[in-house]
Amino acid sequence: MTFHRALTLRHSATAATPVLVGEAALAAAEPELLRWLAGRAVFVVGSAPVLALHGARLDGLRAAAARWEVLEVADGEAAKSVRSAEALWNRMLAAGGKRDSRVIAFGGGSVGDLAGFAAGCFLRGLDFVQIPTTLLAQVDAAIGGKTGVDLPGGKNTVGLFHHPAMVVCDTSLLPTLPRGELRSGLVEVIKMAALLDLGLLAETETALDALLAGEAAALGPVVAGAAAAKIAVVERDPTEQGDRRLLNFGHTLGHAIETALAYGGLRHGEAVAYGILFALRLAERRGLDAGFAGRLRTLLARLDLPPLPPLDPAALVDHMARDKKARESGLVWVLPAAPGEGRMVSGIPWEEILEEIGGFLRDPFAAMCPDRV
Numbered sequence: 001m002t003f004h005r006a007l008t009l010r011h012s013a014t015a016a017t018p019v020l021v022g023e024a025a026l027a028a029a030e031p032e033l034l035r036w037l038a039g040r041a042v043f044v045v046g047s048a049p050v051l052a053l054h055g056a057r058l059d060g061l062r063a064a065a066a067r068w069e070v071l072e073v074a075d076g077e078a079a080k081s082v083r084s085a086e087a088l089w090n091r092m093l094a095a096g097g098k099r100d101s102r103v104i105a106f107g108g109g110s111v112g113d114l115a116g117f118a119a120g121c122f123l124r125g126l127d128f129v130q131i132p133t134t135l136l137a138q139v140d141a142a143i144g145g146k147t148g149v150d151l152p153g154g155k156n157t158v159g160l161f162h163h164p165a166m167v168v169c170d171t172s173l174l175p176t177l178p179r180g181e182l183r184s185g186l187v188e189v190i191k192m193a194a195l196l197d198l199g200l201l202a203e204t205e206t207a208l209d210a211l212l213a214g215e216a217a218a219l220g221p222v223v224a225g226a227a228a229a230k231i232a233v234v235e236r237d238p239t240e241q242g243d244r245r246l247l248n249f250g251h252t253l254g255h256a257i258e259t260a261l262a263y264g265g266l267r268h269g270e271a272v273a274y275g276i277l278f279a280l281r282l283a284e285r286r287g288l289d290a291g292f293a294g295r296l297r298t299l300l301a302r303l304d305l306p307p308l309p310p311l312d313p314a315a316l317v318d319h320m321a322r323d324k325k326a327r328e329s330g331l332v333w334v335l336p337a338a339p340g341e342g343r344m345v346s347g348i349p350w351e352e353i354l355e356e357i358g359g360f361l362r363d364p365f366a367a368m369c370p371d372r373v
Contacts, residue, residue: 007021020168021171025170026170035064036102040101047079047108050075051072082158088122101126103129108136109140109142115128116146120162125162129167135186138223139185139189139230140188142167144244148160154255171219174214180270182212183267184267187270190299191249195246195249195342196229196340200229204222246344251272252333254272255319256323257274274308274364276300296336308364313358333348
């Protein structure tokens with residue numbers, strides 16, 4: 001028996017995005033997608049590996065389109081550049097794209113970010129659909145309307161909110177993922193669960209080995225639970241002015257690590273895992289229960305993260321200072337305050353950050369610097 005769940009993200013008084021999750025999600029969405037595509041020029045954005053592995057899953061949609069153009073982009077974070085977006089715009093223009101053309105983002109989080117950004121800007125906005133093929137994209141990146149590309153100096157520094165017409169999270173696509181991609185996606189699940197849904201956190205702890213093995217029976221409910229948790233917070237705060245910022249837990253240092261490594265060496269979720277470990281040090285300094293911090297460290301350790309490459313503390317601080325989430329008053333950190341509860345904390349002195357980074361780089365899984373206990 002296949003698992004399937006239909007969710008809805010209401011992002012304004014008059015607009016909503018259906019989010020379908022499960023092993024049969026693409027089949028369930030097909031009738032509505034055929035209506036949405038009928039008679040339109042359709043631009044499918046995807047990377048060569050994903051198109052080769054799963055492209056045939058879209059064959060049932062092709063007949064409804066007036067034209068079907070496959071726009072191949074780089075795999076992974078390399079796709080998220082202004083140059084890549086410009087190339088998509090030029091190719092859509094040359095192929096006769098119109099205001100009522102359609103875009104399908106078919107791939108991981110980077111492809112979805114790029115395709116959504118390109119769709120949102122081209123001719124002042126084309127409708128698009130997200131069909132995410134990675135765990136990270138299904139639980140997080142494809143949901144909520146954030147799109148964008150990177151600049152050399154910072155991740156996701158150019159972008160816009162552009163909600164998809166539908167998100168189709170077909171979990172039958174996930175068992176082909178390598179263990180590292182599953183691990184990367186599970187970090188995003190842990191991030192949300194720690195601050196928003198302790199039941200999901202417990203489920204992830206219990207099923208972690210099956211999740212890392214790509215077992216469909218374990219993945220379906222966890223993807224649905226994470227999607228529901230994200231939908232709930234996005235509905236409360238569609239444009240990230242308040243509670244939605246909790247979803248940035250681990251991302252302040254995580255993005256700085258990615259930038260310092262030139263978006264290579266660690267997957268996004270892996271960098272975020274290290275960002276979470278660092279945030280726990282700051283949170284313990286501010287009263288977070290050591291037992292809960294230890295629980296999260298133990299769970300992240302079970303993921304068997306790749307080692308943190310050598311990094312310069314001063315360079316990380318410089319990258320964080322240019323983070324897209326920074327305000328004129330400085331950085332706002334997302335820290336756990338208690339199990340299932342997060343808060344935004346500003347005013348942490350740079351001297352403290354630099355000192356903690358030194359200890360963190362020596363032993364990422366340790367608690368805060370001993371002289372601060």
